[in-house]
Amino acid sequence: MKAAPFAYHAPETVDDVAGLLAAHGDEAKILAGGQSLIPLLALRLARFGHLVDINRVPELSGVTSENGWVRVAAGTRHRVMERDATVAGRVPLLTRATPLVGHFQIRNRGTVGGALAHADPAAEYPAVALALEASLEVRGPSGPREIPAAEFFVGTWTTSLEPDELLVAARFPTWEGRCGFAVEELARRHGDFAIVGAVCGVRVDEAGVVDKAALGFFGVGATPIRAGDAEAALIGRQGRVTAVDLAEIARLATRELAPSDDLHATGEYRRELASVLTERALTRALSEATDG
């Protein structure tokens, strides 16, 4: 239950982080909040010759507002997200997802970039990033590049990041106008990984007609999953909750899901749960968009 030996590096600039990753390749691992990595090391499920701690890199921390986007530097802690007024005002779905990430002691250390790069299939942030079409800023040996969230999550704990690349920031598009957002999940105990969760965003135009919709799941596959057919079916409908056939949207959203069985739940149960959570999330998001 103790980590295997490693060499510890604590660089203070992104350039130095990139240099260390270039020098050590897949022998090196980024240490951000450590709330997933350190358990993996302690359980000896993973070992690395070099840990590159990014906690002392000032440019990897903080939230900034850009035209149409909110940029969250990768080392920004969950607790900062929970309290940040810019995030609450411009990407409320992130603010609402954050208290569901672990326990507050975990959120005091855990980072946004860590949660995205760790890519746990039952985690909240990857599903939010996918549903909102976030863009991931990456720094590698050949310079910076951007990866759309839809191309970032590849499998369980696996992303399209190369071993010598660093996730620098996530940029979330802001939604203007009459919008509503909701996160719904079921976990055995608050702070545990969800058995299944759903994230939802809707926007209605001046006539109250849905003109934008985002719906995503976590805990139902190896990656977060976006429900494109259900989103398309919402567009052009009156956004009042009573005007939407919630059961039909939930059916469209979940018909292609094929979650597997595990210790916590059967696949069949998960799919049914995804349907229930879709209806709940949609009800809350539509109510918010049409009442506000």
Next chain:
Amino acid sequence: MDEQTLRLNVNGEVRRVTVEPRVTLADALRDECGLTGTHLACEHGVCGACTVLLDGEAVRSCLVFAVQAEGAAITTIEGLSPSDGSLSPVQQAFRDCHGLQCGFCTPGFVVSMTALLREQPNPSDEELRVGLSGNLCRCTGYQGILGAARQVIEAGGAG
């Protein structure tokens, strides 16, 4: 790997410890500083027994390497008690309300509850349950612990 000498600020006192980078803050506190009030059970971030304050915020000291804590103000359960040997308001409430039995989880609960009530002095029952959900107790049962929290809230806070 090579040991490093660190200066850790623990309970207001600077301690020099020489450890490998892989040594967790929890192990450094217990084995190098002799502060065995911080308990270690699961060692992978599930149980909360090893909770300490890092710059005033509750963290699991098994999920922080000691080398990462250099430069931060670390407060352990020993640092929460007044120096005259009396009990902190949270500790006193645990004693009054039968919030502990074997006592193994107690330091983590006391540190977590202290941080929680300093930040949220008047939580609802639901907020209290959520706030304490990151600490496991396997013998007392949680009602006494929740009762202790309510006593602290009614008596004016965690101090």
